[in-house]
Amino acid sequence: xxxxxxxxxxxxxxxxxxxxxxxxxxxxxxxxxxxxxxxxxxxxxxxxxxxxxxxxxxxxxxxxxxxxxxxxxxxxxxxxxxxxxxxxxxxxxxxxxxxxxxxxxxxxxxxxxxxxxxxxxxxxxxxxxxxxxxxxxxxxxxxxxxxxxxxxxxxxxxx
Amino acid sequence: xxxxxxxxxxxxxxxxxxxxxxxxxxxxxxxxxxxxxxxxxxxxxxxxxxxxxxxxxxxxxxxxxxxxxxxxxxxxxxxxxxxxxxxxxxxxxxxxxxxxxxxxxxxxxxxxxxxxxxxxxxxxxxxxxxxxxxxxxxxxxxxxxxxxxxxxxxxxxxxxxxxxxxxxxxxxxxxxxxxxxxxxxxxxxxxxxxxxxxxxxxxxxxxxxxxxxxxxxxxxxxxxxxxxxxxxxxxxxxxxxxxxxxxxxxxxxxxxxxxxxxxxxxxxxxxxxxxxxxxxxxxxxxxxxxxxxxxxxxxxxxxxxxxxxxxxxxxxxxxxxxxxxxxxxxxxxxxxxxxxxxxxxxxxxxxxxxxxxxxxxxxxxxxxxxxxxxxxxxxxxxxxxxxxxxxxxxxxxxxxxxxxxxxxxxxxxxxxxxxxxxxxxxxxxxxxxxxxxxxxxxxxxxxxxxxxxxxxxxxxxxxxxxxxxxxxxxxxxxxxxxxxxxxxxxxxxxxxxxxxxxxxxxxxxxxxxxxxxxxxxxxxxxxxxxxxxxxxxxxxxxxxxxxxxxxxxxxxxxxxxxxxxxxxxxxxxxxxxxxxxxxxxxxxxxxxxxxxxxxxxxxxxxxxxxxxxxxxxxxxx
Numbered sequence: 001x002x003x004x005x006x007x008x009x010x011x012x013x014x015x016x017x018x019x020x021x022x023x024x025x026x027x028x029x030x031x032x033x034x035x036x037x038x039x040x041x042x043x044x045x046x047x048x049x050x051x052x053x054x055x056x057x058x059x060x061x062x063x064x065x066x067x068x069x070x071x072x073x074x075x076x077x078x079x080x081x082x083x084x085x086x087x088x089x090x091x092x093x094x095x096x097x098x099x100x101x102x103x104x105x106x107x108x109x110x111x112x113x114x115x116x117x118x119x120x121x122x123x124x125x126x127x128x129x130x131x132x133x134x135x136x137x138x139x140x141x142x143x144x145x146x147x148x149x150x151x152x153x154x155x156x157x158x159x
Numbered sequence: 160x161x162x163x164x165x166x167x168x169x170x171x172x173x174x175x176x177x178x179x180x181x182x183x184x185x186x187x188x189x190x191x192x193x194x195x196x197x198x199x200x201x202x203x204x205x206x207x208x209x210x211x212x213x214x215x216x217x218x219x220x221x222x223x224x225x226x227x228x229x230x231x232x233x234x235x236x237x238x239x240x241x242x243x244x245x246x247x248x249x250x251x252x253x254x255x256x257x258x259x260x261x262x263x264x265x266x267x268x269x270x271x272x273x274x275x276x277x278x279x280x281x282x283x284x285x286x287x288x289x290x291x292x293x294x295x296x297x298x299x300x301x302x303x304x305x306x307x308x309x310x311x312x313x314x315x316x317x318x319x320x321x322x323x324x325x326x327x328x329x330x331x332x333x334x335x336x337x338x339x340x341x342x343x344x345x346x347x348x349x350x351x352x353x354x355x356x357x358x359x360x361x362x363x364x365x366x367x368x369x370x371x372x373x374x375x376x377x378x379x380x381x382x383x384x385x386x387x388x389x390x391x392x393x394x395x396x397x398x399x400x401x402x403x404x405x406x407x408x409x410x411x412x413x414x415x416x417x418x419x420x421x422x423x424x425x426x427x428x429x430x431x432x433x434x435x436x437x438x439x440x441x442x443x444x445x446x447x448x449x450x451x452x453x454x455x456x457x458x459x460x461x462x463x464x465x466x467x468x469x470x471x472x473x474x475x476x477x478x479x480x481x482x483x484x485x486x487x488x489x490x491x492x493x494x495x496x497x498x499x500x501x502x503x504x505x506x507x508x509x510x511x512x513x514x515x516x517x518x519x520x521x522x523x524x525x526x527x528x529x530x531x532x533x534x535x536x537x538x539x540x541x542x543x544x545x546x547x548x549x550x551x552x553x554x555x556x557x558x559x560x561x562x563x564x565x566x567x568x569x570x571x572x573x574x575x576x577x578x579x580x581x582x583x584x585x586x587x588x589x590x591x592x593x594x595x596x597x598x599x600x601x602x603x604x605x606x607x608x609x610x611x612x613x614x615x616x617x618x619x620x621x622x623x624x625x626x627x628x629x630x631x632x633x634x635x636x637x638x639x640x641x642x643x644x645x646x647x648x649x650x651x652x653x654x655x656x657x658x659x660x661x662x663x664x665x666x667x668x669x670x671x672x673x674x675x676x677x678x679x680x681x682x683x684x685x686x687x688x689x690x691x692x693x694x695x696x697x698x699x700x701x702x703x704x705x706x707x708x709x710x711x712x713x714x715x716x717x718x719x720x721x722x723x724x725x726x727x728x729x730x731x732x733x734x735x736x737x738x739x740x741x742x743x744x745x746x747x748x749x750x751x752x753x754x755x756x757x758x759x760x761x762x763x764x765x766x767x768x769x770x771x772x773x774x775x776x777x778x779x780x
Contacts, residue, residue: 144299144337146298146516147299149222154221158253
């Protein structure tokens with residue numbers, strides 16, 4: 001089957017949090033998590049440094065939140081110099097909460113699906129990976145001619 | 160009632176503050192909101208027209224798109240009226256922001272860049288809320304201010320082609336110009352018939368040159384003529400054997416075949432390179448594609464009417480020419496968007512967001528207010544060498560023997576005219592032996608095939624009319640594998656009535672064949688084929704009423720979309736004479752034949768041999 005998530009090095013690093021190489025037994029949650037991501041049922045609501053908020057449209061819609069540590073000053077300095085000190089946080093440092101209530105030590109399928117979707121987004125936007133660890137994003141040149149309707153700010157509409 | 164800061168609009172459309180939006184692609188203002196948009200325009204002294212336009216508005220904190228009742232007023236009088244009047248208290252911020260612009264323009268139409276930026280920053284979204292003709296964006300406040308300023312600045316230094324463009328074409332040319340400055344290139348993917356060529360010419364005319372246009376051989380002549388027509392100040396040369404270094408300001412027109420072969424094109428440092436029908440380079444591994452990507456240019460424009468936005472590999476190939484840094488290398492692009500390649504969905508939407516700034520694609524439906532219900536495209540073509548030779552030989556042969564007199568003469572003239580028309584359609588029709596190949600022999604045949612490819616790619620359907628049974632059979636088979644999977648159905652008089660009805664029935668289904676070839680006599684007058692939005696006339700009728708009747712198969716009651724009618728005229732041939740007659744202008748045809756539009760063929764038979772030759776050869780090769 002086509003490997004559709006973690007197709008780039010950076011995306012794969014995030015995918016490993018959901019699918020660690022050291023796991024020896026098949027994880028039944030992983031199959032349904034992949035399926036949720038594949039059918040676009042994971043919506044990343046916020047992707048900000050140190051924090052991901054998502055909703056997963058499973059049998060009912062649940063909210064997932066991931067938090068993880070930012071790079072420290074020394075690491076950031078190295079990152080600014082182009083040396084990334086480990087793009088993905090250690091597995092143990094990622095805290096996950098899921099609205100399904102079944103999350104404990106073992107991650108539920110919604111958390112796994114969120115990690116898989118995140119891997120895909122990092123594939124698509126490689127600059128997202130260091131940004132999630134706190135590296136400043138250089139202001140990408142916005143299109144000075146057109147604004148996508150989805151990007152308009154409703155609160156700035158009238159005034 | 161006042162709109163509140165949360166962005167929620169209190170109540171249905173039509174109630175609330177008076178608002179004013181500038182519609183960039185129509186170059187007009189739209190008054191909306193309030194109880195009476197027409198009355199609001201009248202209150203500042205403007206005569207406006209009621210209309211309905213697509214605007215964005217926030218609803219429950221989310222942007223929505225929908226038609227809104229507006230009053231439309233032209234830009235210049237609106238600016239003048241706003242400068243003179245103080246809008247009543249309680250009118251929306253958008254009106255007052257445009258008044259600020261109007262006052263500044265009134266003081267002096269040439270505004271410094273800083274002033275424009277400041278005024279644009281003062282416009283709320285409501286002041287430029289018209290949905291773009293691409294259906295997905297709004298033009299920025301800055302573009303709205305710049306466009307309005309240009310409209311009141313009579314002494315603008317815009318190139319001479321500018322006033323001859325339609326408003327949406329000016330917006331497109333301005334967009335191209337800006338993208339060349341900002342990103343070095345852009346892909347203009349407007350639907351066929353919206354005038355991509357002339358938008359590109361407007362950009363070329365505003366820059367220093369030298370420029371290179373690369374296009375299929377079938378449209379090289381069109382480029383040449385359109386440049387002479389719209390921007391005569393640009394010297395245009397066709398790339399040929401004696402081509403040396405192009406001089407500054409010149410436009411060199413070359414075919415894709417020449418691009419592959421000619422080193423001088425690759426060695427020149429161009430100002431702007433335009434690739435027309437750029438889907439020709441969609442296979443990135445071909446020599447043409449590589450050669451195009453390696454051209455040295457400050458600005459790169461790709462023109463294509465095919466829908467590329469959902470085909471990732473095509474998209475990559477075109478943007479790798481215009482703006483290579485946007486999508487990166489092909490392998491990394493494929494890795495990044497593996498999910499979108501597999502199944503589309505949300506990932507495809509994110510690709511669209513990534514490439515959106517570099518791609519402008521507008522459809523006729525969205526520009527409909529600008530366009531008539533029926534659009535006539537007359538494709539002028541240069542004959543192939545074979546056509547030139549056959550046309551001359553047919554004339555020499557017929558006139559060398561003399562055409563005789565009386566009834567015999569009439570018959571011989573008719574036979575000559577038919578032969579000449581068939582040479583224009585496809586030389587294979589008059590060849591003694593059938594040697595199989597049809598490509599590259601007729602300019603109009605090749606162009607028609609390209610056009611059908613684009614039409615079908617866009618998911619549209621087309622009718623092709625011919626008066627020659629053999630031409631219809633050849634074409635229907637020719638399209639298989641090039642445009643359609645299977646041979647196109649051909650509705651002609653040799654079919655039983657039941658069979659003809661079944662073809663019409665099949666074509667009328669949404670998932671029916673995209674192209675139907677018809678002989679007009681067999682198609683009759685009762686047919687309604689409104690699924691088609693394009694009508695192509697492979698050959699010409701002397702009587703314009705007959706052609707109009709054919710076009711009406713698609714363009715009739717029940718048709719809700721713009722119908723595009725394509726005709727072809729090969730230069731230096733009988734087709735130019737027919738086109739001249741149809742336009743009913745006092746050209747060569749009318750002068751020679753007296754009453755045009757009457758019995759043209761009868762008039763031709765009454766001409767003497769030499770007069771007849773003069774008329775048939777009148778258009779210069």
